Amino acid sequence: MKLVVRLKLLPSAEQAAALQATLVACNQAANHVSRVADHTGVRRNRELRALVYTDVKNGWGLGAQAAQHVVKKVADAYTALRAWRRKTSTRPRGAISKPIGFRNDAAQTYDDRMLSWQLDQRTVSIWTTAGRVKRLAYTGGQEQLRLLEHYRQGESDLLLRAGQWYLEATIDVPETPQNPQPQGFIGVDLGVVNIATTSTGHRHSGRRLNRTRRNDRTLRARLQQKGTRSAKRRAKRHAGKEARRARDINHKISKHIVAEAQRTGRGIALEDLGGIRERVRLKKPQRVTMNSWAFGQLHAFIAYKARRVGVPVVCVNPSYTSQECSRCHHIDQRNRPSQAVFACRSCGFVEHADLNASHVIGQRGWWVWVCGAESQVPALTPIA
Incomplete structure (x- = not known):
C-alpha cells in the first residue's frame, strides 16, 4: 500500500x-x-x-x-x-x-x-x-x-x-490480510455538530472545531477589510491553520475508530456521501459550514488506516439513515423532532439522533457485507 x-x-x-x-x-x-x-x-x-x-x-x-x-x-x-x-x-x-x-x-x-x-x-x-x-x-x-x-x-x-x-x-507498506469474518460492523455517522458518532457510543464533538472556524472566518474578514501591510502579513501567517487543525482532528478520530474495530474484530461501515454538496440545497449561512466539512478527508483516513491493519470497510446508502429507527426500521421525517433527538413514531424508541443513525449504518454495513460475501455452505457431494 x-x-x-x-x-x-x-x-x-x-x-x-x-x-x-x-x-x-x-x-x-x-x-x-x-x-x-x-x-x-x-x-x-x-x-x-x-x-x-x-x-x-x-x-x-x-x-x-x-x-x-x-x-x-x-x-x-x-x-x-x-x-x-x-x-x-x-x-x-x-x-x-x-x-x-x-x-x-x-x-x-x-x-x-x-x-x-x-x-x-x-x-x-x-x-x-x-x-x-x-x-x-x-x-x-x-x-x-x-x-x-x-x-x-x-x-x-x-x-x-x-x-x-x-x-x-x-x-x-505491506498490507495486513483482511479479516474475512468480522464480528459485526461499527457504524460511523459523520456530521457537523458531531464530527463522527460510532455505534459503540463514542461521539467526537465538533463544537470546538466549529467555534474555532467561526473565529478564523471573522479574523480573516477583518484583516481583508483592513488591507494594511501588517494585516496582510498576519493573514499570511494565519493561512492554512484551519486546514491543518481539521486534518489533525480527522487523523485522531480515524485512528480511534480503526483501533476500536481492530480490537473488537469488527468492520467499519460508512455512509457514501459523495456528491452531497451538489445534491443538497442550503441557505447561504449554511453553505460555508457545509463546504468546510471535511467528511471526505475523514473517510479517506479511516479507509487507508483500516486497510493497513486488515479491518474491512464498507460504504452504505446514506438515504434516510437519520429518519430510520434502528429498532423497528420505521422511516418517518417526524422521527426527528430536533437535531439531537430521535423519537420513533411507531415503536416509541428514543435515542440520541446521531447514535441511532450510527446503529442504522452499522446494520446496513452488515447486510452489505453478507450480500457480497462468498457462501460458506460446503459443496454438495453428487449422489452416484
Whole structure:
C-alpha cells in the first residue's frame, strides 16, 4: 500500500537559497510548458516533451531528469483538469479559459537519480540548479523515520511551506490480510455538530472545531477589510491553520475508530456521501459550514488506516439513515423532532439522533457485507 511520509529539512542559509532558486526555476519552466500546451493543444506527456524538452533544459538550467519531471507535472495537471471537468457540472470559466499556472514555491518531484538518502546519517544529497547539495540534514517523527528506513520506494516531493522545507517520500507498506469474518460492523455517522458518532457510543464533538472556524472566518474578514501591510502579513501567517487543525482532528478520530474495530474484530461501515454538496440545497449561512466539512478527508483516513491493519470497510446508502429507527426500521421525517433527538413514531424508541443513525449504518454495513460475501455452505457431494 502506497503512503507518504513528510520529513522536515534542516538546510543552512546557503542550502536554502539553492533550494529556493531550484523551485523558482522549475515552476517558471512549468508555466512556459503550460502556455505551450494551452496554445498548441498538446497535453500528453510524451508529445509535449518532444515540443518543449530542449527549451526547458537550456532556458532554465535544468538537468535532464528535472526537465522531464517539469513536463510531466504540467501534463498531469491538465489530466487532472480534464477529469474534474468530466466529473463536475459546474465549470467556472476562469479555471479553464487560460493556461494552468504554477506558483514559484509549488512542489517539485525528485526521483532517485536526483535525490539520494543517507539513512544512517539522516541526510540527503539533492540536485539543485546551483549543483548538488550534499549532507542536507532532515528530521521527523520516530514512526516516520522507521517507515522511511524500511519501506521507502519511488519518488519524493520537495515542498516549501510557511518558510519551512520538507520532503514528502513515498513508501510501500505491506498490507495486513483482511479479516474475512468480522464480528459485526461499527457504524460511523459523520456530521457537523458531531464530527463522527460510532455505534459503540463514542461521539467526537465538533463544537470546538466549529467555534474555532467561526473565529478564523471573522479574523480573516477583518484583516481583508483592513488591507494594511501588517494585516496582510498576519493573514499570511494565519493561512492554512484551519486546514491543518481539521486534518489533525480527522487523523485522531480515524485512528480511534480503526483501533476500536481492530480490537473488537469488527468492520467499519460508512455512509457514501459523495456528491452531497451538489445534491443538497442550503441557505447561504449554511453553505460555508457545509463546504468546510471535511467528511471526505475523514473517510479517506479511516479507509487507508483500516486497510493497513486488515479491518474491512464498507460504504452504505446514506438515504434516510437519520429518519430510520434502528429498532423497528420505521422511516418517518417526524422521527426527528430536533437535531439531537430521535423519537420513533411507531415503536416509541428514543435515542440520541446521531447514535441511532450510527446503529442504522452499522446494520446496513452488515447486510452489505453478507450480500457480497462468498457462501460458506460446503459443496454438495453428487449422489452416484
